[in-house]
Amino acid sequence: MIIKGGTVYDPTNGILGEEMDISIENGKVVEEAKKGDVIDAKGFLVMPGGVDAHAHIAGAKVNTGRIMRPEDGRQGLEPKTKLLRPSTGYTVPNCYAMGYRYARLGYTTSFEAATPIIESRHTHEELEEIPIIDKGALTLFGNNWEVLECARDGDIDKLAAYISWGLRASRGYGVKVVNPGGGEAWGFGGNVTGLDDPVPDFDVTPREIIRSLMKANEMLNLPHSVHLHTNNLGKPGNYATTLETLKAVEDITSSMDRQVLHITHMQFSAYGGTGWRDFESKAPEIADYFNKHDQFTMDMGQLIFGSATTMTADAPLEYANARLLHAKWSNHDIELEESSGVVPLFYGRKMPINAIQWAIGLELALLTESPWKILMTTDHPNGGPFVNYPEVMTLLMSKPKRDEEIATLHSLVPKRSILATLDREMDWGEIAIMTRAAPAKILGLKDKGHLGIGADADVTIYDLNPEKIDPSKDYKKVKAAFSLAKYNVKGGEVVVKDGEIVSLPRGRTYWVDATVPEEHAQRVEADLVDKFTKYYSIQKSNYMVQDAYVTNPMVVKAGVI
Amino acid sequence: MIIEDVLCPFCGCLCDDIKVEVEENQIVSVKRACRLGSSKIRGHERIKAPMIREDGKLVETTYEEAYEKAAQLLLDAKRPLLYGWCSTVCEAQKKGVLLAEELGAIIDSTATVCHGPSIIGIEEKGLAGSTLGQVKNRADLIVFWGSNPSEAHPRHAQRYSSNSQGKYTPKGRKNRKVIVVDVRKTRTAKNADKFIQIKPGTDYEVISALRMIIAGKGDALPEQIVGVSKADLEEAAEMMKSARFGSFHFGLGLTHTRGRYKNVDNALSLITDLNSHTKFVVMPMRGHYNVTGFGQVCAWETGFPMSVDFSRGMPYFNPGETAACDVLGRRETDAMLVVAGDPASNFPKAVVEGMADIPVIQVDPFENPTTYLSDVVIPSAVAGVEVEGTAYRMDGLSLRMKKLVDSGYPSDEEILENILECVRRRQDDN
Numbered sequence: 001m002i003i004k005g006g007t008v009y010d011p012t013n014g015i016l017g018e019e020m021d022i023s024i025e026n027g028k029v030v031e032e033a034k035k036g037d038v039i040d041a042k043g044f045l046v047m048p049g050g051v052d053a054h055a056h057i058a059g060a061k062v063n064t065g066r067i068m069r070p071e072d073g074r075q076g077l078e079p080k081t082k083l084l085r086p087s088t089g090y091t092v093p094n095c096y097a098m099g100y101r102y103a104r105l106g107y108t109t110s111f112e113a114a115t116p117i118i119e120s121r122h123t124h125e126e127l128e129e130i131p132i133i134d135k136g137a138l139t140l141f142g143n144n145w146e147v148l149e150c151a152r153d154g155d156i157d158k159l160a161a162y163i164s165w166g167l168r169a170s171r172g173y174g175v176k177v178v179n180p181g182g183g184e185a186w187g188f189g190g191n192v193t194g195l196d197d198p199v200p201d202f203d204v205t206p207r208e209i210i211r212s213l214m215k216a217n218e219m220l221n222l223p224h225s226v227h228l229h230t231n232n233l234g235k236p237g238n239y240a241t242t243l244e245t246l247k248a249v250e251d252i253t254s255s256m257d258r259q260v261l262h263i264t265h266m267q268f269s270a271y272g273g274t275g276w277r278d279f280e281s282k283a284p285e286i287a288d289y290f291n292k293h294d295q296f297t298m299d300m301g302q303l304i305f306g307s308a309t310t311m312t313a314d315a316p317l318e319y320a321n322a323r324l325l326h327a328k329w330s331n332h333d334i335e336l337e338e339s340s341g342v343v344p345l346f347y348g349r350k351m352p353i354n355a356i357q358w359a360i361g362l363e364l365a366l367l368t369e370s371p372w373k374i375l376m377t378t379d380h381p382n383g384g385p386f387v388n389y390p391e392v393m394t395l396l397m398s399k400p401k402r403d404e405e406i407a408t409l410h411s412l413v414p415k416r417s418i419l420a421t422l423d424r425e426m427d428w429g430e431i432a433i434m435t436r437a438a439p440a441k442i443l444g445l446k447d448k449g450h451l452g453i454g455a456d457a458d459v460t461i462y463d464l465n466p467e468k469i470d471p472s473k474d475y476k477k478v479k480a481a482f483s484l485a486k487y488n489v490k491g492g493e494v495v496v497k498d499g500e501i502v503s504l505p506r507g508r509t510y511w512v513d514a515t516v517p518e519e520h521a522q523r524v525e526a527d528l529v530d531k532f533t534k535y536y537s538i539q540k541s542n543y544m545v546q547d548a549y550v551t552n553p554m555v556v557k558a559g560v561i
Numbered sequence: 562m563i564i565e566d567v568l569c570p571f572c573g574c575l576c577d578d579i580k581v582e583v584e585e586n587q588i589v590s591v592k593r594a595c596r597l598g599s600s601k602i603r604g605h606e607r608i609k610a611p612m613i614r615e616d617g618k619l620v621e622t623t624y625e626e627a628y629e630k631a632a633q634l635l636l637d638a639k640r641p642l643l644y645g646w647c648s649t650v651c652e653a654q655k656k657g658v659l660l661a662e663e664l665g666a667i668i669d670s671t672a673t674v675c676h677g678p679s680i681i682g683i684e685e686k687g688l689a690g691s692t693l694g695q696v697k698n699r700a701d702l703i704v705f706w707g708s709n710p711s712e713a714h715p716r717h718a719q720r721y722s723s724n725s726q727g728k729y730t731p732k733g734r735k736n737r738k739v740i741v742v743d744v745r746k747t748r749t750a751k752n753a754d755k756f757i758q759i760k761p762g763t764d765y766e767v768i769s770a771l772r773m774i775i776a777g778k779g780d781a782l783p784e785q786i787v788g789v790s791k792a793d794l795e796e797a798a799e800m801m802k803s804a805r806f807g808s809f810h811f812g813l814g815l816t817h818t819r820g821r822y823k824n825v826d827n828a829l830s831l832i833t834d835l836n837s838h839t840k841f842v843v844m845p846m847r848g849h850y851n852v853t854g855f856g857q858v859c860a861w862e863t864g865f866p867m868s869v870d871f872s873r874g875m876p877y878f879n880p881g882e883t884a885a886c887d888v889l890g891r892r893e894t895d896a897m898l899v900v901a902g903d904p905a906s907n908f909p910k911a912v913v914e915g916m917a918d919i920p921v922i923q924v925d926p927f928e929n930p931t932t933y934l935s936d937v938v939i940p941s942a943v944a945g946v947e948v949e950g951t952a953y954r955m956d957g958l959s960l961r962m963k964k965l966v967d968s969g970y971p972s973d974e975e976i977l978e979n980i981l982e983c984v985r986r987r988q989d990d991n
Contacts, residue, residue, distance in 0.1 A: 058861075060957055062861075063857055063860050063861055064688075064957075066860040066861065066864055066865070066866075067680065067683060067684070067856065067860050067866045068683050068684055068687050068688070069684075070684055070864075070865060070878055072864075073863075073864030073865050073876070073878065074878075077875045077876070078875065079873065079874035079875040080662055080874055080875065085659075085662065085862075086662065086863070086871075086874065086875040086876055087875070088863060088864030088865070088875065088876050089864045092864075093864070094860075094861060094862060094863055094864045094876075095861050095862065096862075118692070118958065119957075119958065119959070121951070121959045121960070121961070122857070122953075122957075122958075122959045125651065125861075125951065125959065126861050129861060129862065187695065187699060187806075187840070188699065188805060188806060188840050189806075189836065189839060189840035319836065322687070322833075323837075328685070328686055328687035329686070329687040329689060329833060330683070330687035330688050330689065330690070331687075331688075331689040331690060331691070331842070332690055332691060332692075332957070333690075333691035333692065333695045333842065334691070334692050334695070335691075335692045335693075335694025335695045335697070335698060336694065336698075339691075342687065343687070534726075534727070534728070535694065535697075535698055535727055535728050536694055537692065537693045537694030537697055537720065537721055537958075538577050538694075538958070538960065539566040539577050539578055541565065541566045542566055542568070542577045542960055542961065546961050548949075548961070
């Protein structure tokens with residue numbers, strides 16, 4: 001296949017708006033394709049397929065959201081067709097709708113942001129049902145008893161061996177840490193208040209947990225860094241905890257050419273104020289820190305007005321949300337590993353807190369100089385569903401669009417944030433970085449997010465002529481075009497044409513197989529036998545995700561050298 | 562050959578520590594399972610061959626003919642219903658959802674006459690739950706409300722709840738208090754520190770009284786609340802508030818008495834209230850081993866956990882209108898496929914009468930009262946004994962069922978795939 005004459009944005013390879021051909025063979029980008037279809041892309045915007053590095057798309061939390069929210073299922077209904085299964089849901093779509101909607105947006109990869117090891121079988125059952133896109137799942141480690149004990153003992157070798165085992169047991173891709181220590185404290189209804197508040201009964205602090213996991217992560221040469229949801233997330237004044245966390249790990253270095261720590265959905269961790277009354281943005285302070293430090297990355301966690309379903313392993317946060325909003329509340333504590341919660345809510349334009357939160361996400365992106373350091377996400381479906389990505393892209397590209405939105409918001413927004421004063425308007429290249437190149441780089445997906453020779457042939461063509469259109473003024477056209485790709489090519493196969501799904505290839509599931517020295521693996525094995533004998537409610541032999549649940553795997557090798 | 566760590570395909574406890582001895586493809590012993598589980602794993606009289614009813618009698622036939630007949634009956638119907646699904650694996654349930662989509666049918670599970678009201682309660686309030694291991698390790702107070710695990714989930718107490726041992730409960734039963742609320746003194750009640758006997762159909766009032774006491778408004782209550790003394794409830798409320806970790810396990814005594822989903826809604830609200838005093842979790846005592854799995858599969862495939870009507874080409878969910886008993890009771894259903902369930906034994910009489918008037922296709926390893934109402938009977942392999950696959954425990958944890966012996970019978974999944982193929986071929990022919 002040849003995609004001919006499009007205006008290509010491939011920032012990884014330094015290509016920013018050049019008219020060129022993309023040749024594809026056997027699912028990869030090649031120098032020159034010998035045969036195949038020709039897609040005339042002249043006058044169209046061409047980018048690598050979109051990569052979502054943080055979304056909640058599969059597993060127990062997502063299904064809990066569906067089950068407790070029939071009112072959400074009734075939105076977004078699309079009937080079955082000859083080719084497609086029916087679609088349901090807006091914030092918690094069914095599995096098929098997930099795949100179809102990502103594909104229509106021009107996305108080809110999405111990573112589930114949090115799966116407890118013991119419930120990963122369920123996560124993979126759902127990932128298997130999501131059509132078209134490639135995917136993976138980040139495994140939760142921040143409240144796991146074995147992790148807490150290794151961190152307490154400072155035994156990084158054993159911790160690395162446990163992570164290796166946990167990734168294999170969950171068929172997981174990376175180390176996710178959510179409110180470290182807080183999830184364990186929630187087992188008896190508590191929480192931790194900051195980096196140095198010890199976890200009850202474990203004699204270890206969040207600071208020690210984060211540092212230990214980061215060291216072990218780098219010892220294992222994992223493709224992705226530790227992926228952190230900070231302590232105190234969602235609370236006024238939490239920017240101080242966020243900056244304290246970053247400062248606490250400045251001495252740790254990355255084992256490869258990537259960040260050493262990714263802080264996720266930063267919007268929820270960049271709050272000032274002593275309470276909700278004086279709640280304000282501290283995005284400038286956070287962005288300033290990132291501008292001065294190159295070893296850290298983040299994603300936006302942009303808020304979208306309207307319905308959202310919050311779902312997180314930060315169970316105490318969800319309990320607080322439910323109490324504050326008198327909302328439905330689901331909680332799910334997971335033996336020896338995690339806790340979690342799900343609360344539906346509605347973000348209102350005239351709600352001062354929500355309006356300021358909306359501004360904070362945009363401020364973070366606009367104030368951080370390098371788009372390689374901040375990914376575009378909505379923390380789907382916590383900030384809002386991923387179908388709203390085109391809305392976020394236009395907000396980043398158009399000052400008039402932002403002004404128009406701010407005019408509809410609560411009047412506190414200009415007083416508690418500086419968003420209205422920011423003139424920056426992102427260009428096509430910067431959008432391509434935030435939605436393609438950077439998420440692939442940050443996840444360590446070498447064949448994704450770019451269109452160099454050997455890259456996966458995931459290519460999106462949008463009905464936009466970058467030469468002619470001014471995204472600052474014509475943001476409505478830009479949003480419409482980003483919402484329904486002209487073409488989406490996944491692994492060399494056309495999956496979307498003129499906004500319609502035309503084929504349903506099966507995506508692959510990435511997971512990391514990391515090797516560790518046998519002696520440490522054996523020490524972990526002894527601990528596991530003890531824990532399964534005494535504490536787990538299932539047998540060790542039934543714990544690990546079987547191959548039957550990952551039928552199209554993409555195994556990435558890593559390990560202690 | 563000894564097979565270790567076998568999963569039990571009987572109740573929602575989904576015990577995964579069973580030891581089964583197999584000799585020459587025969588199960589010769591089952592260890593660690595309870596009597597209910599052991600009997601299921603050992604098996605009993607099977608349906609020998611596919612059958613089609615002719616002149617009022619079931620006559621043996623081939624699988625191919627049974628598939629064709631089943632497909633024809635379902636396609637000839639205007640409002641087919643696919644029902645059951647509690648005693649099979651998720652792989653078969655997925656095929657069932659796909660078949661329902663293709664037919665424009667209604668699909669519903671046995672939850673509709675079981676914990677369906679719990680699901681509706683969860684839609685109202687959410688569910689503050691946990692895995693069973695969390696209860697094992699932490700709970701110092703266990704409440705069984707309208708549930709009788711001693712008889713219905715025999716290993717629940719020992720493996721997960723009142724008598725189990727864990728990190729913060731090393732002495733098992735001695736580290737815990739047990740409250741039982743029921744309409745009669747059950748075997749479970751005999752193991753309780755506090756038993757409160759209530760009158761049938763008064764759960765809602767009793768829970769409301771407990772909530773008032775916990776909220777500090779007990780003064781407004783009379784001395785007797787629907788026959789229960791206020792002092793008893795005050796004592797129970799104090800036990801709940803002073804627990805370090807409480808867990809609340811409710812059964813059909815709550816979901817299928819007067820009030821139904823409102824009872825569940827009230828119980829879930831009680832747990833939310835208690836969480837402002839201490840840690841408390843709640844979970845339904847699901848009956849069949851994979852009825853939870855159907856809710857999970859149906860939710861991720863259709864967006865809804867049960868009672869899904871595909872007649873509009875997309876899922877429509879409205880229990881009260883689209884549940885199995887609703888459509889059968891209104892005599893809308895004009896053909897019914899029953900997979901791994903026994904509605905003839907469990908449905909209300911008027912609804913079973915509705916079944917008797919329409920073509921019924923049964924897919925099941927065993928003969929049961931539904932067989933007598935069926936026009937096509939397709940025997941299947943026993944999932945979890947002769948077929949591997951996924952099941953979800955009552956707390957939502959998924960596990961992989963093992964295959965212990967070979968079977969000459971096709972799996973539920975294969976049978977459904979074959980019916981689906983016949984349906985598609987006939988649709989294409991038209």
